[in-house]
Amino acid sequence: MTEPQPSFIERKERWARKMSGKARPAVRSEERLPPGQHLTSGFPVLDLGLRPEVPLEQWRLALTGLVQRPQTFTWAEWNGLPQFEDVSDFHCVTTWSKFDCRWSGVAFFTLAELVQPRPEAKYVLFTSYDGYSTNVRLEDCLDDDVLIATQFDGKPITREHGGPARVIIPKLYAWKGAKFVREIEFTRDDRPGFWEVRGYSNTADPWTEDRFS
Ligand SMILES: Nc1nc2c(c(=O)[nH]1)N[C@H]1C(S)=C(S)[C@@H](COP(=O)(O)O)O[C@H]1N2
Numbered sequence: 664m665t666e667p668q669p670s671f672i673e674r675k676e677r678w679a680r681k682m683s684g685k686a687r688p689a690v691r692s693e694e695r696l697p698p699g700q701h702l703t704s705g706f707p708v709l710d711l712g713l714r715p716e717v718p719l720e721q722w723r724l725a726l727t728g729l730v731q732r733p734q735t736f737t738w739a740e741w742n743g744l745p746q747f748e749d750v751s752d753f754h755c756v757t758t759w760s761k762f763d764c765r766w767s768g769v770a771f772f773t774l775a776e777l778v779q780p781r782p783e784a785k786y787v788l789f790t791s792y793d794g795y796s797t798n799v800r801l802e803d804c805l806d807d808d809v810l811i812a813t814q815f816d817g818k819p820i821t822r823e824h825g826g827p828a829r830v831i832i833p834k835l836y837a838w839k840g841a842k843f844v845r846e847i848e849f850t851r852d853d854r855p856g857f858w859e860v861r862g863y864s865n866t867a868d869p870w871t872e873d874r875f876s
């Protein structure tokens with residue numbers, strides 16, 4: 664695997680430091696568009712500059728860690744799982760939002776029913792084929808709008824947007840949703856992911872502008 668482009672990462676880190684001093688709203692916004700965001704009609708691509716090509720016959724998604732029944736899915740097995748569709752809004756920390764994204768795939772709660780997280784599991788660490796990772800509270804993953812999507816707008820997710828499969832967690836900034844996802848690990852302790860170790864918020868709530876730690 665090639666390394667992510669360092670200059671891009673450094674720029675984004677500097678930007679995180681600069682923005683972290685900015686005042687945040689005192690109360691949680693109830694608007695559909697979160698504070699500090701603007702609407703975009705296109706669909707920008709945000710990643711580390713790596714778009715790994717994962718042939719479907721080699722694709723695997725592993726569910727590991729503190730679960731009763733760890734499981735690794737092949738593409739055929741994955742597509743045999745109950746499918747779920749959800750329309751949601753998408754908020755990137757770099758201030759663009761996109762409304763009404765129609766994703767389909769497998770609901771996170773379906774996976775949780777299959778692997779059965781142990782009571783000690785409190786966090787989830789997602790790892791991707793491009794070396795990316797991100798950590799999320801298990802509680803947030805269990806919301807009924809969270810899914811591992813394989814389709815956008817009725818078509819397979821393109822490589823630039825994170826295919827074959829990507830995580831969608833509408834209520835958090837989009838960096839919490841791993842594109843090209845490869846492993847979902849259930850953990851007791853919170854282990855910060857790629858952007859979380861580089862100054863981004865651990866909790867990432869768009870409606871309180873919870874962008875940076
Ligand atoms: N594997 C991986 N997932 C990732 C990223 C990444 O660099 N690698 N970038 C994140 C960020 S910052 C955003 S805003 C969204 C962007 O998704 P898009 O490129 O489909 O707009 O993916 C998130 N998931």
Ligand SMILES: [Mo]
Nearest residue numbers: 709755756838
């Ligand atoms: Mo982002």
